[in-house]
Structure formats: C-alpha cells, structure tokens
Amino acid sequence: MTTLWDTTGKEIVEALSAERRSTGAVAFGLVLTLVAVVDERNVRSAIDAATTASMAHPCRTLMVVRRQPEADTPRLDAEISIGGTGGPGETIVLRMWGRLALHAESVVLPLLAPDAPVVTWWHGEPPPHISHDPLGVLADRRVTDSAAAADPPAALHARAHDYRPGDTDLAWPRLTGWRSLLAAAFDACPDAAGPVTVYAERKNPSAVLLAGWLGPRLRSDVAVEDSAGPGITEVRVAAAPGAGSEVPLLSVVRTDGRTAVLSRSGQPDRTLPLPRRERGDLLAEELRRLDADQVYAEALAAAFSLTELNDRPQHRRHVWRDIAEAPSERIGEFLPGVSDVRATGGHTDPSTVEETAREMLAADRADQAKAAAAVGDTTAAP
C-alpha cells in the first residue's frame, strides 16, 4: 500500500502505475472503474462492500471522500492498494479537503481505467439531481441508495423524476429475492389476482418499488402499509373480486429478515430462504450488467405515475454551479451526505425537485435532438 499526504493528482497517477508494476498486476482483468462517493464515517463499510463486489467483477475502485469543504486551503490525500485485502482489484481512497471536494472529477478523470466503463455509486445520501454532480455525469452507470437518505421515499421520488437510462437504486436489488420468490409463486398460478398489499417498515423505498413492479404486471391495485419491519415483511395477494373467495390467493410473510413463508390457498405452507443482503452483494448484482435496466425503470415509473422513463436520453448535460463562489452556509445543499459540513443545506421540496428535473430533461432532450440532426446532416450530405 502506498500512502500519499498532501499530494496532487499527477503524483497519484504515477504512484498507481509504480504500485501496479511492483505487485505484478500488469495484466489484470479489470472490467470497470467504480467511483464510490462516500462519507469519512463510512469509508470502512464502503471498502468492504466494494471488495465483495470486486471479487466478482475485478475493478479499479476510486473512493471519493469529501471533507470539510469549508476549509480554507484545498488538500488531497491518497491511499493506493492493489490486491491483498482490497480484493483482486485496485483501490484508491482519495480524501479531498476544502473547495477541491467540490471538484473531485478533476482528480478522478486521469485515474479512470482506460476505456473501461465507469460506475458511480453514492454510498450515502444521493444527490437529488445527478446532473449537478460531474462524477455522475461522467459515469456509464449510476447507482444510488435512497435508503441511505434522510427521507427515503422523497429520495426515490427524486430518482424517478431525475431518471436516465443507466441509473439504478439499491432499493431495487434489495427486492430481487422477493421478486424471484413471487415470480416462482406465479409460475403455477393462473388465477387472476385481486388487490395486493405490501407491508413494510415505514418509509421503505423498496416497498414503493415493489408496488410499482407488481401493479401493472398483475393489473391490480397495490397498497403499501406500515409494519414493524425489518424491511418488507409481507406481500398479500387477494383473489380477484368475484372469485367468490375471501381467502387470499397467496401471501409471502417474512418477519425475521431471513426466511419467508409462502402460503397459497389449497396448498401446504412453504418456508424459503429470503435473507436481507449485504451491501457488497447488492453492489455485485448491480455491476453484473452495465446497460440500462428497463424493468427497474418501469417499476419506478409506475411507482410515481410517470411514463416513458425508458425513452429518456442516455445522456446528461452537466449543470455547472459555481460552488467555489457559494457562501459557506449553503455548501451542505451542494454536498448531501457529507458529515463534517457545519451548515446543512436547506431541504428541497418535491415540487422544486420535479421542476428542476423537468428543466434538465428538456435540456438533455434538446442536446439529443441536436446530435440526431447533426448525424442526419452528414449522412444527407453528398
């Protein structure tokens, strides 16, 4: 491991290639660069998760830790480790102080693995608008975690309005077990489904997504009700009205966060494993595929009554906010999730989020149209 104090991006690039040579990691099967945006308090847990994920998908992980953006002098520290405890890939922890914290991309860009896809993952509170974060704009895939937000359903709401193909939220892979089980239950269930109720811990974003996934597919109304948790605790599917039965068609109950009981009318109950998963597993699932997840987009759209998320442009235009000029008391607004910001930013209300998202989308659509027109021009030219 190489540690660099008060360093520059250039020194890090050199140290990385020296470290690669000395550890013999010359022909690594690197498949991507993972940029992890993480708060100082959570560096350890983020490294653990990234390590688990890199076991399956060898990658270069750049941990971006933003610290004290109000500090007067910018400063950069770095830790480089290859192989060993960091998993088979390469891990670089980048700590940025002062205004540099607001320009992390300047350090990250030269460190991206050449021509490999980039995935940006916000370990903590996700930014309401990814277009404001250059680390998100430069990525091919973006992974947020609305459950880590102060107000998870509001964060998921922002994700929906801000959506572009290639975004996902960890609330979605947290559902994979539930979705697999429900899909298996419906393999042999030709009876029409009636109203569905999802019981979950208060403000659980996965429950909202599950409702968005089930509703249109089963053509049923789905209600989300609070329960004591942990996470989602029950999905109950009533028989279709008029089927002459009060008994639910089926239900899946999980109260201990580990095992579920599947009950179906006319059949014995089954107990099945349905464990809550570690963050590393969730991340590994996200890194499996780097294209857009259309099924997620549809569930997200349905959950917030939006349409055509899948038709949005892939691209985001970076919306520059000159934060360097920003008054200190507003910095928190620009950097959600950084713990040592003294002044926390004002809360953004949903209608403002929607409004800003609409403007950004319009701008991106315009860019897309311009690009398409340009292509048309050249092909039409003699």
Place this chain on the structure above:
Amino acid sequence: MAAAGYTNPLRDARDRRIPRVPDPCALVVFGVTGDLARKKLLPAVYDLANRGLLPPGFALLGFSRRDWGDADFSQLAMESAQKGARTPWRDGVWERLAASIRFVPGAFDDDEAFDTLQQTLIELEDSHGIHGNAAFYLSIPPPAFPTVLKQMQRTGLADSGDRGWRRVVVEKPFGHDLASSRDLNQLVDSVFTADDVFRIDHYLGKETVQNLLAMRFANTLFEPIWNANFVDSVQITMAEDVGIGSRAGFYDGAGAARDVLQNHLLQLLALTAMEEPVSFDADSLRIEKVKVLGAISLPSDLHAYAVRGQYEAGWLAGERAIGYLEESDVPADSTTETYAAVRLGVETRRWGGVPFYLRTGKRLPRRVTEIAVTFKRAPHLPFPVTDTQELGRNQLVVRVQPDEGVTMRFGSKVPGTAMEVRDVSMDFLYGEAFTESSPEAYERLILDVLLGDATLFPRNLEVEASWRVLDPLEAFWVGSQPERYRAGTWGPAGSDAMLRRDGRAWRRP
C-alpha cells in the same frame, strides 16, 4: 399445474436479475452413501438451497441399503454438506432443507423398496406440492444400472404420465466400448425418453469451458486464426497428482483412456475444434460436437503416436508415492494404463493437417487441465536470426483448472538498446474464478437437470462417436505392456519421443 397458454405476468425476458428456478420437484439419489453423493451431490444441493435456487416445493430422497430412517440420512446429508459446501453454513437453510428430506432403505433388487419409493413420491406430491416432477440421479456402480432402470420401469417411476416430468441422470462411465455404450443407451432410452436422459461430464459444468465458447464465438479476435492456416498444433492435457486411491475395483481393467480420454478430453477437443453452432441451445451445440467427433482420425502408425504408461513408485511434491502395482486391490500383473497420450487429427477443411495431442495421467507432478493452442511461426522475420533466437511460437492456453483463466504467449522486445525479441506470457484471470463461492460444476449441472436444460450434457450420439475413436486404440493396446514412468514425472519417455518425432515438445503446464 399451470393451465395451457398461461404466461406468468411477473416473468420478463428483459429481467435478468430474477434467476431461473426449477419447477417444484423431487431429486431422488440412488447410492446416496457413496463417495460421489457425499463429496459432491449433497453439498451441491445445500449450496443450491442456500442460493435460493431450489423451487418452493422441493424434496430430496435418498435410496440406499441401510437400515435407516429419514433422520439418519438427514444426519449424513448434513455432515456431507458441512464438509463440502461452498457457501457459508446457515442453520436456517439447513433446517428447511432437512424438512424435505426422505430416506427409502433397500437394495436394488428389492421390489418392495421400489414400491415404497413410488409410494413416497406420490405422498410428496401432496405434502410438498412437487406435481409429480422428479429427477433420478444414478450415483451407483455401473453394473447396477440395468437393475435399477428395470425397477423403475416396472414400478412406473420413469413414466411421467400427465403429472409432470421424469428425468434421469447418468454418471460416467457410459459403457466401456461402443457396443456396451450402445446397450446402455438403448436400455436408458427404453425406460426414459432420450430427451430426459442427462449424462454428466462435469468438465462441461466448469466456468472456463463455457468461457471457451464465449471466447471463440463472441469475439472477432480469435476466430479468424482458429484454423490450420494459423494453428500449428493443439495440446489438451488433464493431469492428476493423485493415484487411484481406493478405486482399484473400478479403475483396474478400465484405465486412463476409458476413464478420461474418451469423455473429458474428447469433449474438450470437440469444443475447441467445432464449428460455430447456429445458436447456443442444446441441439445446435450437439450437432456441431457430433460433427467434429465424427471427423476425428487416428494416426495410421499407432506404434509411434499412441502411448500408454503405468506409474511406479517415486516422489511427488515432497512425498513418497507407491507404484500402481502396489496399490491395494491391484493385481500384481495388471497391464492397466494410468497414463495415455495420443495424436489425433480432425479431418475437416478447418483442421486438416493440424495434430491434436491429448494426454492424461495419474501421479503427474501437479493437478492441471488445460487446452493449449500453438500457432505457426511468422512466415518471415525481418530481424537478424540472433535477435529472435529466444522467440518461440505464439500460444493461447485455456486453463480449465486450477487457476481458471487464459494465458497468452507472444514475442516482445527485451527492454534495452539492442533489438532482441523473446517470449512473454500474459496471464489473465477473470471473474468469479476468484471467489470461493462461485458455483461448483455439480451445482450448475444439477440445477440444469432440474430446469431441463441439456446444453451442457453430452448426448448419446456424442458418447457413441467418442467410443468410435477409442475402440481401435483399445484394440491396438490389448495384450501390450504399458510403459513405466516414475510417479512425480510428466509421464513415460515414449510420450516425449512421440512429440519429438514431430519436431515438437509437450508444454509444461
């Protein structure tokens, strides 16, 4: 049962996160006290359960001649799973699996026991909702096959009727020559329909073997040079460091060629040499494999190009190893080979003139399986001869096990002011090969059986085509003495001489 025309609204081809999970079913294992069942099958079933890949309704049935109840079998299964599982141990997962475990005691010629088995399956249909779906795993000595199959026919176990599916899993050896494999195939196919028979070649369940297909057919880089214009020769090696252990009863009389060459090595050859299948499904793959297996030719001079050997006492990895003839239960005058090497040709336009060297042996220096494709030298080297003295032939090696991955060897300039070129090897490790928890071949294959996906299973035509290659070789060897080689060396001298004769040498894996 799902009504005809019903499509599950929750399944979506675009949804790549939801894994394929089999229909509710039972897995019946015959010979559950055996080595294979304890070391591979039971741990694999636990791992599948742990990964959530078993269906909501599932039952595991053991059949063996022990005076046991369900609990005794459950105990054996638990110990085996704890010892052999890849995934972490979870009591909860085990308890649920244990609740679906049944044991039926009996010998294979015991009619009553099979009636009980049939009865147990019917009961499970209600209690575990398995819908009459069942897979039978014959983890038993090959001579017992006919007895067990006839019992299944008699009791109607093999007959799915309209209740669901019935499948059978057969382990190697698939006979000991063409005639016996045909008999076996006929017998199995008369009890089950051909599509319901799954023959296990666990090499095909390995990640790298499947990756070989991805490498060849998903890239533009390799396929254009994958032919006689560019390839000099191919070497396929499966080396084991172990001896025969306690398997003398099966091994003696069979030998390395029947045990490994006929199935694993020829399957690897087929995947290396076959043409591109029109799609990646079981039938298309089988068509291409059968074609290439049918095009294999033996050398006209078997004296020079087929070698067999038998290990004698020696030292291996710092320990003393006894010779084959001293192993327990091996007759002192046994002529069974523990090493076999042969040069084959593939008579197609793509491969005409390219030798395929295959070798396998026990008590070799290390356990390794690999496919090495050696390319021709560049037709002209614009460098002075002295500069390229150390430059060998380019090579591409698919490492099947251990250290799954790919190695490429090519010439590169030696750093410095002089223009010198020498070979460098670039190792490529990728993916879940790193992780302890990546699925074992048996896990993948059992899952595929339960899903009814035959892509990774050799069909009987392939088995017969392979015997057609091996039979003349075995006939040639009858009555001959295998050459001796010391345990811990890379096989008999004759095998090295075979390659030297062609101006080549075995690659040291």
